[in-house]
Amino acid sequence: xxxxxxxxxxxxxxxxxxxxxxxxxxxxxxxxxxxxxxxxxxxxxxxxxxxxxxxxxxxxxxxxxxxxxxxxxxxxxxxxxxxxxxxxxxxxxxxxxxxxxxxxxxxxxxxxxxxxxxxxxxxxxxxxxxxxxxxxxxxxxxxxxxxxxxxxxxxxxxxxxxxxxxxxxxxxxxxxxxxxxxxxxxxxxxxxxxxxxxxxxxxxxxxxxxxxxxxxxxxxxxxxxxxxxxxxxxxxxxxxx
Numbered sequence: 001x002x003x004x005x006x007x008x009x010x011x012x013x014x015x016x017x018x019x020x021x022x023x024x025x026x027x028x029x030x031x032x033x034x035x036x037x038x039x040x041x042x043x044x045x046x047x048x049x050x051x052x053x054x055x056x057x058x059x060x061x062x063x064x065x066x067x068x069x070x071x072x073x074x075x076x077x078x079x080x081x082x083x084x085x086x087x088x089x090x091x092x093x094x095x096x097x098x099x100x101x102x103x104x105x106x107x108x109x110x111x112x113x114x115x116x117x118x119x120x121x122x123x124x125x126x127x128x129x130x131x132x133x134x135x136x137x138x139x140x141x142x143x144x145x146x147x148x149x150x151x152x153x154x155x156x157x158x159x160x161x162x163x164x165x166x167x168x169x170x171x172x173x174x175x176x177x178x179x180x181x182x183x184x185x186x187x188x189x190x191x192x193x194x195x196x197x198x199x200x201x202x203x204x205x206x207x208x209x210x211x212x213x214x215x216x217x218x219x220x221x222x223x224x225x226x227x228x229x230x231x232x233x234x235x236x237x238x239x240x241x
Contacts, residue, residue: 001132005139014149022139023066027051030058039105048106056101056112063099072097074118077131077138078107081120086166088121089141100138102131166219168212170203201225206232 005011006022014020028036031054038056039049064072073095082088092098101108101117113120123134143149173184187199205228208215221229 002136005136005143009140010149011140011143014143014146017148019146019149020143023063025059025063027055027059030055030062042106046106050106051104051108051112053109053112053115056108057116060099060101060116064097067097072099074099074101074116075138076101076103076108076113076117076120077122077134078103078120079122079125079127081122083122083124084138084141086141089138090145092138093142093145098142100131100135102135104130164201164204166215167201167204168207168215170200170207198228202228202232205229206236209233210236 002022002024006015011020015022027038031037037052039051042048042050060074073092075092075098077100121134121138123137128134173188177184177189185199187195190196205216205221205225209229209232
């Protein structure tokens with residue numbers, strides 16, 4: 001499954017450049033019974049199975065030892081975790097080693113979580129079959145922040161949620177100048193960089209207000225940004241009329 005990040009795209013190029021490496025540990029390698037059992041029925045009854053603490057602990061220990069210093073931040077991907085955002089991705093990218101635990105079944109024995117896991121992370125309020133897909137999302141979000149991972153180091157800082165402190169990105173345009181009767185906004189052709197940056201900030205504020213207003217409440221806006229947003233709102237209202 002992890003060929004998706006090891007053999008394709010930005011993560012592959014960053015791996016080939018030696019910016020990061022990927023190790024995989026299967027908890028089934030750390031059990032002795034013939035069935036390689038890593039899960040069992042939950043105490044108290046109920047549907048599904050729960051991952052056992054001991055094989056997980058041994059797998060995590062082996063992962064930590066692989067780094068040579070026996071250290072590493074353990075991140076458990078679970079619906080109970082804090083939702084992954086850009087701020088978290090930036091913070092996680094500062095760690096030398098991340099050990100990402102992919103949840104399965106009904107979850108993991110809580111004793112393992114309490115003793116071994118440093119933080120729980122979720123992709124959002126929905127259910128997927130396992131933590132592998134979530135782990136790959138986390139890996140991609142972190143790796144692209146590593147210096148040298150992108151062709152232009154400015155790219156990561158200009159992404160949505162990075163540029164302008166957590167706002168959505170502004171609209172972008174490329175050639176041709178006219179397509180299907182629609183033209184590129186004249187301001188982008190003006191060559192006036194200060195005016196262009198002001199327009200882009202206004203569009204980012206407006207898009208965030210339209211599509212993710214909760215981000216504005218969380219972030220807050222300055223007096224100057226408030227004026228830009230009001231300007232965007234007036235322009236939008238004029239187009240709708």
